[in-house]
Amino acid sequence: MHPVRKQRLMVVLFIVVATSVAAALVFFALRENMNLFYPPADIAAGKAPIGTNIRAGGMVKKGSVNKAGDSLRVDFVVTDYAADLRVTYTGILPDLFEEEQGVVVAGKLDPTGLFVAHEVLAKHDENYMPPEVADALKKSESGQ
Amino acid sequence: MWAFFHKLGSPKWFYDISGKILLWLAPITAILLLVGAVWGLFYAPPDFKQGNSYRIIYIHVPVAVLSLSGYYIMAIAGAIHLIWKMKLADVAMRCAARLGAGLTFLALFTGAVWGKPTWGTYWVWDARITSELVLLFLYMGIIALYEAYDNKVAASRACAVLALVGTVNIPIIYKSVDWWYSLHQPATIKFTEKSTIDPSMFYPLLIMIVGFYCFYGVAMLLNMRTEVLSSERKTRWVQDIVEKSA
Numbered sequence: 272m273h274p275v276r277k278q279r280l281m282v283v284l285f286i287v288v289a290t291s292v293a294a295a296l297v298f299f300a301l302r303e304n305m306n307l308f309y310p311p312a313d314i315a316a317g318k319a320p321i322g323t324n325i326r327a328g329g330m331v332k333k334g335s336v337n338k339a340g341d342s343l344r345v346d347f348v349v350t351d352y353a354a355d356l357r358v359t360y361t362g363i364l365p366d367l368f369e370e371e372q373g374v375v376v377a378g379k380l381d382p383t384g385l386f387v388a389h390e391v392l393a394k395h396d397e398n399y400m401p402p403e404v405a406d407a408l409k410k411s412e413s414g415q
Numbered sequence: 416m417w418a419f420f421h422k423l424g425s426p427k428w429f430y431d432i433s434g435k436i437l438l439w440l441a442p443i444t445a446i447l448l449l450v451g452a453v454w455g456l457f458y459a460p461p462d463f464k465q466g467n468s469y470r471i472i473y474i475h476v477p478v479a480v481l482s483l484s485g486y487y488i489m490a491i492a493g494a495i496h497l498i499w500k501m502k503l504a505d506v507a508m509r510c511a512a513r514l515g516a517g518l519t520f521l522a523l524f525t526g527a528v529w530g531k532p533t534w535g536t537y538w539v540w541d542a543r544i545t546s547e548l549v550l551l552f553l554y555m556g557i558i559a560l561y562e563a564y565d566n567k568v569a570a571s572r573a574c575a576v577l578a579l580v581g582t583v584n585i586p587i588i589y590k591s592v593d594w595w596y597s598l599h600q601p602a603t604i605k606f607t608e609k610s611t612i613d614p615s616m617f618y619p620l621l622i623m624i625v626g627f628y629c630f631y632g633v634a635m636l637l638n639m640r641t642e643v644l645s646s647e648r649k650t651r652w653v654q655d656i657v658e659k660s661a
Contacts, residue, residue: 276498276499279497279498280498282497283494283497283498283579286576286579286580287579287582287583290579290580290582290583291583293583294583294584294587298587305542305594305595306542306595306596306597307539307540307541307542307595307596307597307598308596310596328596328598364535365532365533365534365535366532366533367464367465367533367534368535372464375539375598390535390536391535392534392535392536392539392598393533393534393535394534394598394600395464395465395533395534395600396600397600397601397602397603397611398603398611398612399462399469399472399603399611399612399613399616400462400463400612400613400616401460401461401462401463401613401615401616402460402461402462402463403460404463404613405463405464406463
């Protein structure tokens with residue numbers, strides 16, 4: 272290769288490597304701040320601030336959803352199978368909200384450890400299948 | 416190999432060969448997109464949780480995949496232009512920037528349309544969506560940077576450097592759902608293990624992804640041919656083509 276071109280190739284490689292190192296340092300400095308939400312285990316460990324707007328995420332615990340009869344209030348527990356977080360929310364839930372489904376809730380943590388949410392988002396997982404396949408899967412699971 | 420590389424430097428040679436490629440690439444693209452869209456939108460089964468709204472993946476996933484791989488095409492073209500001063504690579508870089516901006520916008524838009532019924536919101540500032548928005552700004556920045564210079568030689572060089580700097584964002588977008596907690600779900604199509612999508616839904620998706628790659632090729636060639644014709648408009652061979660078609 273022509274020496275001038277070789278030099279330019281080195282410049283190109285340098286640009287790519289240098290920006291990668293810079294980006295890696297930035298993301299290393301940010302670390303957990305890049306996360307959209309706290310898992311319940313971190314909240315239980317006291318890592319989340321109390322009284323400021325934060326997000327928490329995890330699975331809706333089976334059998335924990337409690338809807339009030341006379342209002343839009345709903346209480347449920349979000350779990351990451353390591354710790355639980357009690358959540359209360361007043362409003363309309365997304366269609367995909369159900370037990371054992373992922374959610375991200377936005378709101379404030381009160382001093383008693385209750386999460387007062389002002390927004391509930393359903394977190395979809397990466398599994399796609401037709402209803403018949405899902406039924407068959409469920410049957411084979413319950414049959415075991 | 417090097418002979419082929421040097422021929423690529425000739426605009427006339429490119430114009431001739433791209434015309435021949437388009438003759439068969441364009442019909443293949445049309446067939447793939449038609450078959451994939453009809454199969455995916457009408458014949459693939461609905462999803463057990465999302466019902467029919469999941470069908471947006473037949474557009475969203477191909478455009479999102481191409482918005483990432485198209486960036487590498489642009490950056491590699493920019494690098495070739497920087498190292499070998501090949502004019503055609505510069506043309507390819509600018510056309511890839513335009514196409515990439517459009518594809519990235521479509522990926523964000525279709526994602527927002529799907530996000531409202533599924534998540535309950537159009538937009539959330541999670542790592543995947545934010546880094547994809549940065550990608551849109553990178554593409555638009557390259558287009559704007561080129562237009563900002565009067566000296567087009569300097570403009571191309573600046574754009575190529577910006578394109579190279581931006582490559583760092585691509586693995587970040589791809590791995591963002593694994594590195595951080597995000598609302599966007601992790602990848603469904605996996606290269607190292609079993610994909611978590613039923614085959615009846617996966618085959619039309621695969622056809623759509625291949626179809627969009629072909630579409631990208633067609634759009635790139637058409638764009639580049641237009642650019643080549645306009646920059647070579649004073650040469651003999653272009654005037655011959657104009658006279659022939661007139």
